[in-house]
Amino acid sequence: MKPDGPTARKLGRAVSLERRNAEGDGGDDQKKTGKYIWHTIGDGKVRSEHADRDGETFDWDDPPEGGHPGEAPNCRCWAEDIKDNARSLKIKSPARKAR
Numbered sequence: 581m582k583p584d585g586p587t588a589r590k591l592g593r594a595v596s597l598e599r600r601n602a603e604g605d606g607g608d609d610q611k612k613t614g615k616y617i618w619h620t621i622g623d624g625k626v627r628s629e630h631a632d633r634d635g636e637t638f639d640w641d642d643p644p645e646g647g648h649p650g651e652a653p654n655c656r657c658w659a660e661d662i663k664d665n666a667r668s669l670k671i672k673s674p675a676r677k678a679r
């Protein structure tokens with residue numbers, strides 16, 4: 581048994597996560613811009629003010645009352661990026677390069 585093996589891996593992971601967070605705060609890549617479409621998951625538990633927003637367009641820079649989809653407690657709504665829809669697929673490729 582090698583006690584160092586798994587431990588070292590965990591530590592390395594934690595460090596890289598911290599670095600990612602630090603970079604995320606400073607970098608422009610992580611910041612959402614443009615507009616999105618508000619989607620609810622459409623079951624009976626969706627709060628009514630969110631149900632009203634279903635299908636409406638909002639701006640990432642101008643959050644509606646209560647915040648963006650998923651930001652309110654227990655909120656399971658989600659946002660569909662309009663502008664970044666095609667771009668977000670491309671973003672995945674450079675991210676794999678970082679490994």
Ligand SMILES: [Zn+2]
Pocket residue numbers: 620626627630649650652655656657
């Ligand atoms: Zn919601």
